[in-house]
Amino acid sequence: MLLSPFEWMIAKRYMLPGRGEAFIALVAGISLVAVMLGVAALVIVMSVMNGFRAELFDKIVGLNGHAIIQAYGGRLDNWQSVLQEVRKTPGVTRASGLIEQPLLATFNGRVEAILVRGNTAEDITRLKPQLKAGSLSPLKPGADQVAIGSRLAESLGVGVGDTITIINPQGRSTPFGTVPRQIAYQIAAIFEIGVYDYDQAFVVMPIPDAQTLLLTGNTIQMIEVTTTDPDKVGEIMAPLVRRFSGQAEVKDWKTINASLFEALAVERVAMFVVLSIIVLVAVFNILSSLIMLVRAKTRDIAILRTMGATRRSLMKIFVTAGFLIGALGTGAGVLLGFVFLFFRQPIVHGVEILTGQNLWDPSIRFLTELPSRTDPVEVTVICVLSLVLSFLATLYPASRAAGTDPVQVLRYE
Numbered sequence: 001m002l003l004s005p006f007e008w009m010i011a012k013r014y015m016l017p018g019r020g021e022a023f024i025a026l027v028a029g030i031s032l033v034a035v036m037l038g039v040a041a042l043v044i045v046m047s048v049m050n051g052f053r054a055e056l057f058d059k060i061v062g063l064n065g066h067a068i069i070q071a072y073g074g075r076l077d078n079w080q081s082v083l084q085e086v087r088k089t090p091g092v093t094r095a096s097g098l099i100e101q102p103l104l105a106t107f108n109g110r111v112e113a114i115l116v117r118g119n120t121a122e123d124i125t126r127l128k129p130q131l132k133a134g135s136l137s138p139l140k141p142g143a144d145q146v147a148i149g150s151r152l153a154e155s156l157g158v159g160v161g162d163t164i165t166i167i168n169p170q171g172r173s174t175p176f177g178t179v180p181r182q183i184a185y186q187i188a189a190i191f192e193i194g195v196y197d198y199d200q201a202f203v204v205m206p207i208p209d210a211q212t213l214l215l216t217g218n219t220i221q222m223i224e225v226t227t228t229d230p231d232k233v234g235e236i237m238a239p240l241v242r243r244f245s246g247q248a249e250v251k252d253w254k255t256i257n258a259s260l261f262e263a264l265a266v267e268r269v270a271m272f273v274v275l276s277i278i279v280l281v282a283v284f285n286i287l288s289s290l291i292m293l294v295r296a297k298t299r300d301i302a303i304l305r306t307m308g309a310t311r312r313s314l315m316k317i318f319v320t321a322g323f324l325i326g327a328l329g330t331g332a333g334v335l336l337g338f339v340f341l342f343f344r345q346p347i348v349h350g351v352e353i354l355t356g357q358n359l360w361d362p363s364i365r366f367l368t369e370l371p372s373r374t375d376p377v378e379v380t381v382i383c384v385l386s387l388v389l390s391f392l393a394t395l396y397p398a399s400r401a402a403g404t405d406p407v408q409v410l411r412y413e
Helices: 005-015 019-064 079-087 121-125 150-156 196-201 207-214 230-243 258-296 298-306 311-342 344-355 376-402 406-410
Strands: 067-071 092-107 110-119 131-134 145-149 163-174 177-191 202-206 222-227 248-252
Touching: 005 311, 019 258, 019 311, 019 376, 067 079, 067 230, 079 092, 079 222, 092 121, 092 150, 092 207, 110 121, 110 150, 110 196, 110 207, 121 202, 145 150, 145 196, 150 177, 150 196, 163 207, 177 202, 177 207, 196 202, 202 207, 222 230, 230 248, 258 298, 258 311, 258 376, 298 311, 311 344, 311 376
Parallel strands: 110 202, 145 177
Antiparallel strands: 067 222, 067 248, 092 110, 092 163, 092 222, 131 177, 145 202, 163 177
């Protein structure tokens, strides 16, 4: 819809009403601000929701792999041969043995529930980017050295070099009953994954040390599997599901974390719909401001008609005037959203200081900081939605302006 110089000149004049029409200008300004805030809210919330899902996926799946093969009864005896078979499966990029067992840890009278993880040397090395203190090199089989999560270190009041005692309640049977097994381990490293539950519970050690602690012999509990495409993990793992039917259970990340990621997906859609209503309300402000503008400019419209302006020209003039309000609001909203996302952590801390409330408690929110990941496709959809609604809001007042009868208006002038 191209505008002639005449149409563009009139549209610009109508977008900046005179002193006698200050109220119309105020409503138009409110409309612009409302569109800006609505678009900014959509961009911010959708980016945070995407970031939350992406961070959870990267941390949970990145640490645990895309799938696990867990033996029935908790012990996989011939795990070396199973491991080789899994690695040969098309689509599998990495597979390694894993032992996980909830136990207890003590230090100076403090007791905390922990999750002991027996990892291969390769998997232990992958924790290096998350190290906060110490070194992973001392974690060798038989060295009785462990790495623990940062939150667990705070809870126990320990640091690198301290010695904790891990208690296995099963222990050994004696004539006097079962004696819990207690082994002292020196803390060689402290890591922070960024997921509160992991940093609060994980104690990592080599697989042979975990086998000794748990008295499991040369067995493991499960095999972690990483695939080429996490979204197609079900198809990739299908041959292994059939192969180990009756011997082990194969679970992928979608099954293990189904409730969490489904809840995020539902909340994401719900938030988009609810916040879209804010944009819709803002668009109604554009509609009302244009209706008032048309009523205020009825005499001018009649004069333009008598001077030869066509109905089409008047439609284009008022559609342009209203649409530009929506376009400017949309552009400002996207910019405001990006600025907010860039400074999101200082903003959260500032609100916490003003309110005295902890808005992002990692023990509740699962992650240690507010995440964000902007999807260009979603931002484009938000902009298109705002612009389309703004355009639709201009059609009724523009058609009313185009339908003005100059004879009726000017009859008593």
